[in-house]
Amino acid sequence: MSHPVSTRIAQQMAELNSQGLVRSRRLSCEIHDGVGIVDFSHNDYLGLASEPLLAQALYQGAQLHGVGSKASPLVSGYSKAHQALEQKLCEVTGHQACMLFCSGFSANNALMKTLFTHHDTVIADKLVHASIIDGVQSSGAKLARFVHNDIDSATRLVIKHPNSALVTESVFSMDGDCAPIKQLSDVCQQYNTWLIVDDAHGFGVVNHTLCNASFVDIQVVTFGKALGCQGAAILASQHVIDYLVANSRHYIYSTALSPANAYLALSAINLLESEPQRLEQLNNNIYFFRQLATNAGIALSESITAIQPVIIGSNQQTMAIATLLAQDGFSVGAIRSPTVPKGSARLRITINSNHTQQQITDLVNKLATQLHSAGLL
Numbered sequence: 116m117s118h119p120v121s122t123r124i125a126q127q128m129a130e131l132n133s134q135g136l137v138r139s140r141r142l143s144c145e146i147h148d149g150v151g152i153v154d155f156s157h158n159d160y161l162g163l164a165s166e167p168l169l170a171q172a173l174y175q176g177a178q179l180h181g182v183g184s185k186a187s188p189l190v191s192g193y194s195k196a197h198q199a200l201e202q203k204l205c206e207v208t209g210h211q212a213c214m215l216f217c218s219g220f221s222a223n224n225a226l227m228k229t230l231f232t233h234h235d236t237v238i239a240d241k242l243v244h245a246s247i248i249d250g251v252q253s254s255g256a257k258l259a260r261f262v263h264n265d266i267d268s269a270t271r272l273v274i275k276h277p278n279s280a281l282v283t284e285s286v287f288s289m290d291g292d293c294a295p296i297k298q299l300s301d302v303c304q305q306y307n308t309w310l311i312v313d314d315a316h317g318f319g320v321v322n323h324t325l326c327n328a329s330f331v332d333i334q335v336v337t338f339g340k341a342l343g344c345q346g347a348a349i350l351a352s353q354h355v356i357d358y359l360v361a362n363s364r365h366y367i368y369s370t371a372l373s374p375a376n377a378y379l380a381l382s383a384i385n386l387l388e389s390e391p392q393r394l395e396q397l398n399n400n401i402y403f404f405r406q407l408a409t410n411a412g413i414a415l416s417e418s419i420t421a422i423q424p425v426i427i428g429s430n431q432q433t434m435a436i437a438t439l440l441a442q443d444g445f446s447v448g449a450i451r452s453p454t455v456p457k458g459s460a461r462l463r464i465t466i467n468s469n470h471t472q473q474q475i476t477d478l479v480n481k482l483a484t485q486l487h488s489a490g491l492l
């Protein structure tokens with residue numbers, strides 16, 4: 116007799132399949148190697164994931180502090196490597212205190228679930244990351260959503276729910292646009308509301324002066340995007356971090372980030388500080404891409420960050436165009452609902468500092484050809 120869970124998941128997979136929504140994994144070497152595919156799909160905006168100096172730093176961190184943390188941070192998994200990274204992050208962002216997690220998903224989830232209860236309301240931009248939504252839902256807090264990046268809509272909710280918390284992303288992961296942090300901060304301060312910012316896609320690539328402790332009460336940064344490695348941190352006042360350290364189940368009941376990774380993330384931040392030309396090159400490449408695409412008649416969003424979405428609409432057509440681009444030698448993200456709202460499936464093109472002008476030109480030409488063949492240009 117078939118197990119009821121097995122029957123249910125088979126039905127759900129069939130349904131997803133009929134909507135073109137089944138997700139599956141492919142080895143990255145199958146996507147990127149062999150046929151010389153140029154990768155416009157990842158979040159390694161500054162090319163640090165394959166930087167030899169950082170490979171050495173990882174090795175050095177492992178030699179100095181060990182490859183694994185061996186325990187939860189509250190038992191014996193908190194080392195000098197973790198402490199040094201936390202101190203650096205506080206220095207860079209201006210927050211008083213910091214705690215590290217193995218991933219941004221875990222940090223966001225832990226933050227929401229631990230800090231809030233059914234007594235609270237969390238006001239969130241309509242497009243914030245799934246890890247935030249899941250965390251708020253498991254906290255029992257009421258969730259109130261405002262129209263994406265709409266300060267009027269956000270203000271109405273803050274007035275309705277003073278003494279609450281408002282959460283947004285600094286750079287939106289699927290749209291690449293930036294939240295109006297300063298304006299949100301002004302409104303939040305006026306109504307005694309905490310501003311929480313998920314800075315996953317901003318940290319390391321967007322000027323720190325736009326997102327730091329002067330405007331933001333709690334900031335989450337991740338190391339898997341611009342830093343090219345892995346892990347995340349929550350930054351806040353000492354009071355908030357002390358509470359989270361003492362109460363976050365994700366933190367207490369989980370092996371700490373490996374000290375080698377903490378050492379690596381610190382080395383990545385130091386490298387970015389000593390090589391500002393990487394960021395300059397990234398911004399030049401973004402500008403170059405946008406100019407070429409616009410000249411080719413491709414409709415772009417207003418994003419001026421590394422994330423450049425091209426909205427296609429249907430899930431199937433998005434997948435088809437991404438597959439054709441892969442055959443042409445370019446890997447781009449194909450993002451479907453429910454990751455993005457229904458009807459706004461898109462190619463998520465990410466620019467990085469290692470792309471050459473020739474690669475960007477070739478991508479834009481192929482993209483224009485594919486969009487034209489699909490009747491979208």
Ligand SMILES: Cc1ncc(COP(=O)(O)O)c(C=O)c1O
Pocket residue numbers: 217218219220221223244246284288313315316337338339346347
């Ligand atoms: C906005 C945002 N926040 C958080 C995360 C989660 O970070 P991590 O990949 O470190 O788990 C992501 C990653 O997809 C993200 O895009």
